Structures are given as structure tokens and as C-alpha cells.
Amino acid sequence: MTVSSTRTDSLSADEPAFLRRMGRMLLADKFALVAAVFLVVMVVLAIVGPAWLGEEALKQNLRGRNLAPFDWSRDWFWWFGADALGRPLLARIIVATQNTLLVAAGAVLISAVIGTFLGLLAGFSSPRVSQAIMRLADVIMSFPSLLIAVIVLYLLGSSILNLMLVLSITRIPVYLRTTRAEVLEIRERMFVQAARVMGASSRRILFRHILPIVFPTLTTLATLDFAYVMLAESALSFLGIGIQPPDITWGLMISQGRQYLTNAWWLSFWPGLAIIFTTLSLNLLSNWLRIALDPTQRWRLEMRGETRG
Amino acid sequence: MAEHLLDVRDLSVEFHTAAGVVKAVCNIFYHLDRGETLAILGESGSGKSVSSAAIMNLIDTPPGRITSGEIYLDGVDLLTMRPQERREVNGKRIAMIFQDPLSHLNPVYTVGWQIREAMTTHGLQSEAAEAEALRLLGRVGIADPQIALKKYPHQFSGGQRQRVMIAMALALRPDLLIADEPTTALDVTVQAEVLALLKELQREIGMGVLIITHDLGVVAEIADRVVVMEKGALVESGTVGDVYRNPKHPYTRKLIAAAPGRGAMHEDDQKGDVLLRVRDVRKSYGAFEALRGVSFDLMAGQTLAIVGESGSGKSTLARVLLRLEEPDTGSALWQGRDLFRLPPRELYRLRRDLQMVFQDPSQSLNPRMTVFQLISEAWVIHPDILPRSRWRERVAELLQQVGLSPDHMRRYPHQFSGGQRQRIAIARALALEPRLIICDEAVSALDVSVQAQVIELLDRLRQETGISFIFIAHDLPVVRDFADQVMVMRKGRIVELGGVRQIFEAPREAYTQALLAASLDPDPDVQASHRARRAASPSPLSME
Numbered sequence: 001m002t003v004s005s006t007r008t009d010s011l012s013a014d015e016p017a018f019l020r021r022m023g024r025m026l027l028a029d030k031f032a033l034v035a036a037v038f039l040v041v042m043v044v045l046a047i048v049g050p051a052w053l054g055e056e057a058l059k060q061n062l063r064g065r066n067l068a069p070f071d072w073s074r075d076w077f078w079w080f081g082a083d084a085l086g087r088p089l090l091a092r093i094i095v096a097t098q099n100t101l102l103v104a105a106g107a108v109l110i111s112a113v114i115g116t117f118l119g120l121l122a123g124f125s126s127p128r129v130s131q132a133i134m135r136l137a138d139v140i141m142s143f144p145s146l147l148i149a150v151i152v153l154y155l156l157g158s159s160i161l162n163l164m165l166v167l168s169i170t171r172i173p174v175y176l177r178t179t180r181a182e183v184l185e186i187r188e189r190m191f192v193q194a195a196r197v198m199g200a201s202s203r204r205i206l207f208r209h210i211l212p213i214v215f216p217t218l219t220t221l222a223t224l225d226f227a228y229v230m231l232a233e234s235a236l237s238f239l240g241i242g243i244q245p246p247d248i249t250w251g252l253m254i255s256q257g258r259q260y261l262t263n264a265w266w267l268s269f270w271p272g273l274a275i276i277f278t279t280l281s282l283n284l285l286s287n288w289l290r291i292a293l294d295p296t297q298r299w300r301l302e303m304r305g306e307t308r309g
Numbered sequence: 310m311a312e313h314l315l316d317v318r319d320l321s322v323e324f325h326t327a328a329g330v331v332k333a334v335c336n337i338f339y340h341l342d343r344g345e346t347l348a349i350l351g352e353s354g355s356g357k358s359v360s361s362a363a364i365m366n367l368i369d370t371p372p373g374r375i376t377s378g379e380i381y382l383d384g385v386d387l388l389t390m391r392p393q394e395r396r397e398v399n400g401k402r403i404a405m406i407f408q409d410p411l412s413h414l415n416p417v418y419t420v421g422w423q424i425r426e427a428m429t430t431h432g433l434q435s436e437a438a439e440a441e442a443l444r445l446l447g448r449v450g451i452a453d454p455q456i457a458l459k460k461y462p463h464q465f466s467g468g469q470r471q472r473v474m475i476a477m478a479l480a481l482r483p484d485l486l487i488a489d490e491p492t493t494a495l496d497v498t499v500q501a502e503v504l505a506l507l508k509e510l511q512r513e514i515g516m517g518v519l520i521i522t523h524d525l526g527v528v529a530e531i532a533d534r535v536v537v538m539e540k541g542a543l544v545e546s547g548t549v550g551d552v553y554r555n556p557k558h559p560y561t562r563k564l565i566a567a568a569p570g571r572g573a574m575h576e577d578d579q580k581g582d583v584l585l586r587v588r589d590v591r592k593s594y595g596a597f598e599a600l601r602g603v604s605f606d607l608m609a610g611q612t613l614a615i616v617g618e619s620g621s622g623k624s625t626l627a628r629v630l631l632r633l634e635e636p637d638t639g640s641a642l643w644q645g646r647d648l649f650r651l652p653p654r655e656l657y658r659l660r661r662d663l664q665m666v667f668q669d670p671s672q673s674l675n676p677r678m679t680v681f682q683l684i685s686e687a688w689v690i691h692p693d694i695l696p697r698s699r700w701r702e703r704v705a706e707l708l709q710q711v712g713l714s715p716d717h718m719r720r721y722p723h724q725f726s727g728g729q730r731q732r733i734a735i736a737r738a739l740a741l742e743p744r745l746i747i748c749d750e751a752v753s754a755l756d757v758s759v760q761a762q763v764i765e766l767l768d769r770l771r772q773e774t775g776i777s778f779i780f781i782a783h784d785l786p787v788v789r790d791f792a793d794q795v796m797v798m799r800k801g802r803i804v805e806l807g808g809v810r811q812i813f814e815a816p817r818e819a820y821t822q823a824l825l826a827a828s829l830d831p832d833p834d835v836q837a838s839h840r841a842r843r844a845a846s847p848s849p850l851s852m853e
Binding site: 189190191193194195196197198199200201204208209212213293294295296 | 631633656657660661663664665667668669672673674675676677679686687689690691721723734737741
């Protein structure tokens with residue numbers, strides 16, 4: 001690992017500094033820029049949200065039950081309306097950001113890391129190891145994911161960490177299978193053979209030659225999974241084994257609003273919008289990242305930057 | 310002015326790419342009559358395929374745009390036709406065959422279905438089409454046409470597939486046949502057969518043939534007239550004999566000079582120590598025997614060329630020697646040790662001495678690494694060769710040695726041309742200071758003029774550094790100026806092994822003679838005499 005880090009240092013001397021280059025490429029892609037700003041705002045809200053609006057988000061106001069949105073005469077956090085207990089929706093969405101992002105990011109990260117690692121292993125090692133890993137994946141996939149979740153959460157008790165673990169276990173096979181399939185293809189490519197002829201170790205081939213090629217696919221997969229995990233988490237909350245009130249997440253808010261859909265659409269609409277925008281931003285950003293990290297595609301972004309400047 | 314079958318006038322095509330407007334062809338003129346063969350000769354990027362794509366209406370617009378010109382087929386301008394009329398012309402009056410028949414035949418339909426389709430879309434009854442398909446397959450020389458009709462494309466060999474493509478193209482007796490590199494993917498002996506077939510069918514149907522190629526030999530063999538293209542411009546045209554004997558444009562002269570097999574041959578001297586002693590190597594994949602007992606010696610500082618057609622086992626031999634695959638039996642003595650029985654630890658040390666340059670440099674270089682990273686990776690893997698502080702300096706040195714500039718080290722492989730990429734691959738192999746480099750078809754993906762340069766580079770490196778080479782090729786002329794020893798292989802066996810002079814001037818085995826006769830000479834007169842000789846004594850090794 002030290003080898004590759006010093007290597008990038010010595011290169012950055014003549015390449016324009018990596019961060020500056022990425023920054024310039026981000027400026028060149030308007031959509032990705034907006035998405036990045038949006039995500040930064042979300043992260044900031046996730047950090048400060050509960051301390052800032054925690055009280056407002058929990059204070060019930062039964063006279064304001066299912067208050068309609070766009071009532072500009074009230075305080076700003078009432079502008080999205082209020083839920084069935086008269087709590088301001090905007091404040092609740094902001095406060096829920098923390099739990100939502102924590103669970104989703106945690107689950108996606110854990111499943112992606114474990115899945116990718118196992119996938120690399122399965123694609124590159126002996127048939128026996130590969131078989132063992134693949135059958136493990138089959139077991140996870142054939143087992144109803146909700147059932148695993150119910151059992152694990154019942155045994156371990158419901159907490160944010162356990163929730164992350166449960167959600168990630170069920171998603172591991174997705175990364176595992178994708179990675180393995182790609183590795184099987186890439187390992188036959190000529191430059192991998194060339195590295196082997198030079199005497200490169202398997203570890204070096206896997207992490208230096210194969211992983212960078214698989215990486216873009218995995219980021220795309222992970223961003224798609226982000227939305228899936230948010231909704232899966234709400235399903236668990238609905239069953240009473242996920243996040244429990246008074247804690248809130250966007251998914252939980254959607255499922256709480258479900259019974260009022262016909263007369264108070266805004267209860268589910270706003271948290272739904274938050275999920276959509278977050279995943280959309282992640283998608284745009286991962287799309288940008290895929291191009292920015294690919295030296296053969298990078299010019300698309302760099303050219304755009306230049307023609308404008 | 311007499312009317313030509315095909316008359317291309319002042320044609321210009323542009324492509325709008327992100328890098329700006331690229332002029333693919335620029336104000337070109339050519340014409341073709343019935344029964345005549347015109348060759349368009351050019352290297353990659355010359356725009357030689359673009360004009361034929363314009364004739365077939367295959368240019369995607371955008372990004373492409375035809376900015377000027379007319380294309381007349383029997384006096385009717387194709388470019389101003391309505392799309393419906395144009396579709397009537399394509400396939401029926403103009404047919405096309407491609408370089409790689411496998412990717413142009415649909416894998417999920419039988420060959421018979423595909424030939425019939427060509428006819429039924431232009432209005433033939435299906436029973437008549439069936440009978441005609443049968444006749445055609447027989448005509449292009451496919452054995453058992455009745456059975457062949459029901460087979461799928463993957464069940465044919467490369468040469469047979471090209472015959473099927475020809476049958477399909479000729480199904481409607483077109484006036485004009487466009488052949489885009491029809492034999493480039495084929496073995497030399499098969500190439501000669503396919504070209505002969507094309508010529509025969511042309512006489513029978515009386516069509517005009519437009520053949521697009523990069524190979525002077527193909528031009529000499531089949532064409533009446535030739536136009537030479539460079540970077541989108543037409544630089545020379547004339548009859549094949551004239552252009553070959555009195556080339557006027559410097560580019561044409563360069564192309565003719567670059568044709569392999571003209572220079573002096575190496576003298577045969579078997580001095581020096583044996584570097585590698587290979588004995589009785591065998592390797593099978595299931596029932597298929599790729600290597601059936603191969604033995605040879607390689608002297609230090611010499612070049613051994615291994616020549617064979619596809620399926621001869623030459624690439625398997627290279628992979629086995631590099632331990633990319635394990636042989637079934639046999640031994641390879643390298644400095645007194647058997648390569649095939651080295652434990653992993655010593656194998657790793659051996660990698661320094663034994664390097665490889667692959668066929669296609671666009672695939673053998675990791676697209677996500679800079680040139681500096683690619684070359685210095687050798688020293689990351691073998692840290693004892695060079696201290697890190699000297700890497701930059703040494704990469705610059707190596708780049709200069711292979712004829713590139715030190716500034717190139719910051720770039721990525723896709724920013725280079727094919728020949729430059731192969732130079733990078735060679736520099737990478739040199740970085741380990743090996744004693745033997747195995748080149749697996751290292752020049753066959755490159756343009757002719759680039760081929761000559763790369764071979765020259767390899768020969769120079771051998772003289773300067775004393776490195777030995779094993780040079781694998783499918784074509785004999787390529788190795789003529791470069792090899793000391795030549796080994797001809799066929800179906801996993803060595804057919805003939807000897808000094809380069811002996812192989813080229815006095816080949817003993819019939820197969821070697823046939824290979825030599827089948828490889829095309831750029832001189833149209835030599836080629837004509839070859840043809841005459843072939844006609845007198847039919848080739849003993851038709852494999853199909």
C-alpha cells in the first residue's frame with residue numbers, strides 16, 4: 001500500500017494536482033455540480049439537524065393535524081405542512097436526514113466492501129473457493145431477506161448498527177455476483193497476462209489492474225442500491241423492528257403517511273421527494289465519477305471546461 | 310464521356326467528433342467499370358473504408374456528413390436518391406463482404422436462412438431461394454452444401470465463413486461487389502483460395518469489384534487498377550503495374566518500400582551457447598492436441614521465428630514457455646534448470662529474464678495507467694533492479710531507446726497510435742533487462758509501414774543488447790529480414806526448422822513451399838507468375 005501512495009505523490013508533481021483537476025472537471029459538468037452541492041447540503045443537515053430542530057420535530061400540536069402545506073404565514077418549518085400528530089414535516093425531514101443517511105450509507109458501504117472483496121476472491125481463486133463463495137451467495141439470495149431481518153433483529157435487538165448489518169447482508173450477493181462476473185472477463189484480458197508475465201503477484205493484479213476497471217460498475221450499483229436500502233429500511237420500521245418512533249427516517253415517514261394518502265398526500269410526498277433527490281444526485285455524481293476516473297473518457301469533461309473558460 | 314458502372318466524383322465526408330471536425334475523405338475521384346477490379350489501398354486512418362460506406366449508405370449522420378460530391382451508379386446519383394430506392398439498390402445491385410464474417414453473420418440463424426433472406430427481401434419466392442442458396446454454396450466451394458445450409462455460422466472455419474459471405478453477397482448477382490479487407494483475418498493459404506474464388510466469380514457474373522485493403526500483395530494478386538489513399542486524400546491512381554513500378558507520390562513509394570521481405574537475410578551461423586533447450590513439449594485441451602511434441606534449441610543472441618497458420622500451436626507454445634499455461638509433458642532447459650518444474654519463488658525470478666510482447670498493444674497496456682506507471686511497474690514488482698530515485702531517468706532512457714520522447718511518460722496509452730503503443734510495450738519488456746523476449750504476432754496488428762519500423766527496432770535492440778528473440782508470425786515474408794532460424798509449424802508439429810536462408814531459398818517440405826507460394830508478393834508480375842504456376846499444379850493442401 002505504501003508503494004502505491006508514494007507513487008501517486010511522485011506523479012502529482014507533473015500531473016496537475018489531483019484535487020484541482022477533479023474540481024475543474026466537476027465545474028465542467030453542471031448536473032454533477034448541482035448534485036454535489038445538494039449532497040453536501042444533505043450531509044450538513046444530517047450533522048446539525050437533530051441538534052438544531054430536534055425539539056420542533058417532536059412537539060405535537062393536535063390542532064394542526066395534517067396541516068396543509070404552503071401556509072406562508074407560519075414559521076418556515078411549517079411550510080411543507082404537518083403530519084398526523086401536527087408535527088412540522090420540513091423539520092422532521094431535516095432531523096430524519098441523519099438516521100436515513102447513516103443507515104443507508106452504512107448498509108451500502110458494508111455490503112459493497114464485503115461483496116466486492118468476496119467477488120474478487122471468487123473470480124480469481126481456485127474453483128473450490130469460488131464455488132464455496134458462490135453457494136454462500138445463493139443461500140443468502142434464496143432466503144427471504146425480510147425473514148433474515150426479522151430473525152436477526154429479534155435476536156440482537158433493534159439498533160442503528162444492527163439495522164445496517166441486516167440490510168447489508170441481504171445486498172452482498174448483488175456486488176459479489178457483479179464483481180465476480182467482471183473479474184472473470186477482465187482476468188483474460190491481455191494486460192493482465194502482461195502483468196503476470198512480469199511476475200506480478202495475484203494481489204497486485206487484483207487490486208492494481210482488475211479493481212480499477214470494475215470500480216465504475218460498482219459505484220453505479222451502489223448508488224442504485226442506496227434508494228433500495230432506504231425503502232427496505234422503512235419496510236422494517238413498518239414491521240416494528242427497524243427504527244422506532246420517536247426516532248425518524250424518511251422511509252418511516254413515508255410509511256406513516258401511507259394511511260392518509262387520500263386526504264393528506266403531503267405526508268408521504270415530501271420524504272419521498274427527499275429520497276428521490278438524494279438518489280438522483282448520487283446517480284448523477286457517480287456517472288460523473290465514472291467519466292472523471294477513466295483516462296480515455298476524461299477529455300469529455302476537460303474539453304467542456306476549456307471551451308467555456 | 311463514357312458512362313462508368315460506378316463513378317465517385319469529388320466526394321468529401323466529415324465526422325463531427327468532440328475533438329473537432331475530422332475530414333475522413335477529402336475531394337476524392339475514382340471510377341469502376343463492369344468486369345474490372347479496383348483496389349483502394351491505404352493504412353489505418355486513411356479513410357479507405359469511408360468512401361465505400363458512403364456508397365452503401367452506411368455512414369451515420371450525424372456524426373458523419375457528406376459535404377460534397379456525387380456517387381453515380383450507372384449514371385444515377387445515389388446520394389440524391391430517396392431512402393426507399395436506395396434500399397432497393399443495396400444488396401440487389403451493390404453487395405458487400407466484410408473483414409470479419411463471424412461478426413457479420415447472425416449467430417442465431419442457420420447459414421441457409423441467412424442466404425435465403427438476402428433473396429426473399431428482394432422479392433424472390435422462398436422455394437426458388439432455397440434452390441438458389443444450395444447452388445450458391447456449392448459454387449463457392451463448400452463441401453456438402455445440403456448439410457451446410459442447416460449449420461450455424463460458428464460451425465464453419467474462418468475461410469468457409471468468408472465463402473458463405475461471398476455466397477450471400479452474390480445471391481442477387483449484383484453489378485458491384487465491395488469487399489472490405491476480405492482476407493485480412495484469414496490464413497495465407499486460405500487467403501489465396503478466397504481471392505482466386507472472387508476472381509472466378511467476377512468473370513462469371515461480370516460484376517465490378519471494389520476491394521479495400523492495406524496489403525500490397527492483395528492488390529497485386531487481384532486488382533486491375535489501384536487508388537492509394539493517405540489521410541483522407543487520394544494521392545495516386547493508375548494501373549497496378551504502373552503504380553508499383555513508377556510510384557509518383559512519396560507516400561506510395563514509402564508503402565512499397567515497407568513491404569516485408571526485401572532486405573538482406575541474416576547469415577546462418579550456429580555459434581554461441583544454447584540459451585533455451587526445448588524437448589518434446591506436448592499440450593492438449595481435451596481431445597484437441599495443440600502441441601504434439603515440439604523440440605528445438607535457441608542460441609543466445611539469436612532470433613528464432615516461429616511461423617504457422619491458425620491452429621498450428623505457435624501461440625500455445627509461447628504461453629507454455631512463459632508458464633501462462635502448464636504443458637502436459639516435456640522440458641525446457643534454461644541455464645541448466647527445467648522451466649516447467651520451477652517452484653513459484655524461482656519462477657518469479659525467472660520472469661526478469663523472459664519477457665513477452667503481445668499481439669495487440671491496445672489490449673496489452675492497462676488503459677488506466679500512464680506510460681510511466683506502465684514501464685515502472687516492472688520495478689515495483691522487482692524492486693531490486695533499480696532504486697526508486699532512478700526510475701524517472703530510466704523510463705526516459707527506455708522511451709528514447711524505442712524511439713519515443715521522454716515527455717510521453719505522462720500520457721495514457723489511448724493517446725498514442727498503434728505503432729507507438731507497441732513501442733511502449735517493448736520498452737516495458739526491456740525494463741526488466743530480459744535475456745529473451747517472446748513476440749507473439751507483435752507486428753500483425755500494425756500498418757505495413759509501422760511494421761517495418763517495429764521490426765527494425767527489434768533488430769537494432771538485438772544487436773545493441775544481445776537479447777534473444779522468439780518471434781511468432783503467421784506470415785513468412787515478415788520474418789525474412791529479421792530471423793536467424795525459422796521454424797514452420799502445422800497442427801502442433803514442427804514441419805521444418807532451419808536457417809532463414811535455407812527456408813526461403815531451398816525449402817524442403819511441401820508445406821513450407823506452399824506457404825511461401827501462398828504469401829502474396831507486392832510485385833504484380835511476380836504474383837502473375839505465381840498464379841500461373843498455381844493454375845498448372847493445384848495446391849496440395851486445400852484444407853476445406
